[in-house]
Amino acid sequence: MSSLVVVHIMSSWKPLNRLHSPVELVRQFTPNWFTVNMGTGITFLLLAQFPAHITGLHALAYGLFIVDAVLFAVFMGLFTARWVFFTQDAMPLLRHPVQSMFLGAIPMALIPLVNGLVLFYPAQPLAAQWALHLWWIDAALSLLTGWLVPWYQFTAQDHSLDRMTGVWLLPVVPAEVAASSAGYLAQHLPAAQAQSLVVAGYALWGMSVPIAMGILTVLYLRLALHKLPPKELGVSTWLSLGPIGTGAFALLTLGAAAPQAFVGTIMAPVANLAGPLGVIGALILWGLGLWWLATAIVLTAIQVRRGLPFNLGWWGFTFPVGVYTAASLTLGLRTGMPFFTAFAAMLIVALAGACTVVAVRSAHGLWHGHLVQAPCLRSAELVTAQATSSR
Incomplete structure (x- = not known):
């Protein structure tokens, strides 16, 4: 019932009345919206x-945490x-074939809120x-x-x-996003709970x-054979950074948590290796991510010229x-090399700018109703119409 109350309130906004009816906000709601939370x-x-102290920045981050939690609750209400x-x-x-993939955005949208609870409290x-x-x-949803x-x-x-x-x-990626969070949370929990988290995380x-x-290997082949994706999916090239950055970040967080979690147990010798091996693995993945980052920038520039x-x-x-930046920032802490920290700071600034632009345009699209569309419904209606006309 709370979801219908939200719909009733939002339907009073004049721009949303451009939908066929207020309940269309529910009927047309897609999991794409959880990428806003991500x-x-x-x-x-x-x-x-952020590696440098800026007055008010932590308060801004906390405010975004509250806003994100409210949005996630609203979106879950609409989706349910x-x-x-x-x-x-x-x-x-x-x-x-496309909309179903965004179901993975739901567990990935929850993880920042999970980490935020520990970070801010x-x-x-x-x-x-x-x-x-x-x-x-979240782990269950990821699976x-x-x-x-x-x-x-x-x-x-x-x-x-x-x-x-x-x-x-x-x-596919939500499971490793949960894995990175497992290593982060395990560092704030008693050993008994941390052990299960670390094992589950790996x-x-x-x-x-x-x-x-x-999948990235096949995607490379697809780009070589069939060139760039349609302009509507032009940004999808950036998604390649997700599993690379999160995979590296997970190795770092799990590697940091394992020695503390398994101290005094039979697993202690193995756990003590998790830290240095995690840094080595993260460095390798970081290099792969740098290749994809440069590639995504160039391919996006081409797409922008095309529209x-x-x-x-x-x-x-x-x-x-963001997850690639988190891996870079953590590498700076683990290796003591200022390059990674400076690189991460630069990416955080760029990320904040990109998030601001996309958030404003998303709010505009919601306000005017043209982003409240479910392509899966249009596809189903087209199939039904074709079947009817063939009779």
């Missing part, structure tokens, strides 16, 4: 850890209401315990999307190599990063860059 979330986490009240209209989402054990409970929910979406991809969806883009990564890393690397229309996919400029 971008906002990684931005406030990095602003709160769509499945409860418009189940038949929601089902085509699972068969849509470090002295409150209750915050860490709430974060732990939410993390296990669900990581298996469910590929199952539909393998059995029911229509795909071809020439139509492949970086969005294929979205249902398992989640293994269920995500190798698969993502395989790059705005859509929610522009949030792809934020989260992938």
Whole structure:
């Protein structure tokens, strides 16, 4: 019922009345909107850890944390209401070859809030315990999307190599995002709880990063054979940075947490190796990410000259860059090399600017209603119309 109250309030805004009816906001709601939380979330986490002291920056980051939490609750309400009240209209989402991939945005949107609880309330054990409970929910959602979406991809969806883009990564990456959070949370929890988190984190890393690397290999082949993706999906090239940056960040956080979690246990010798091996692995992935970062910049410049229309996919400029920045910032701390810290600071500034621009344009699109559209519904309606006309 709370979701319908939100819809009723928002429908009173004149621009949203341009939709066919107020309830269209629920019926047309897609998981793409959770990319707003992903971008906002990684931005406030990095602003709160900016390597230079700037007055008011931490307060700004905390304010974004609150805004992001409210938006996530609203989006979850709308998404749940769509499945409860418009189940038949929601089902085509699972068969849509692009929209279904964005189901992975839901668990990835939750992780910044989980980490934010520990970051902004470090002295409150209750915050860490709430974060732990939410993390296990997120891990379950990550596994669900990581298996469910590929199952539909393998059995029911229509795909071809020439139509492949970086969005294929979205249902696979949540597991490694959860893995990076596991290492971060484990450093703030008792050893008994930290041990299970670290073990689960490495398992989640293994269920995500190798698969993502395989997808990146195929994506390289697709770009070589079929050139750039359509301009509507032009930003998808940036998604390649996501699994690389998160994979590196997870190795660093898990490597930092493992020795403390397994001290005095039979696993202690292995755990003590996790830190240095994590740094080595992160450095290798960081180098791969630098190649993709430069490639994404060049390919985007070409797309801009051709005309790059705005859509929610522009949030792809934020989260992938953000997790790569988090890996760079952590490498600076682990290696003591100022280059990584300076590089991360530069990326944080760029990220904040990109997030501001995309947020303003997203709010404009929501206000005027043209971003409230479900492509899976249009596809389903087209199939129905074609079937009717053929009778």
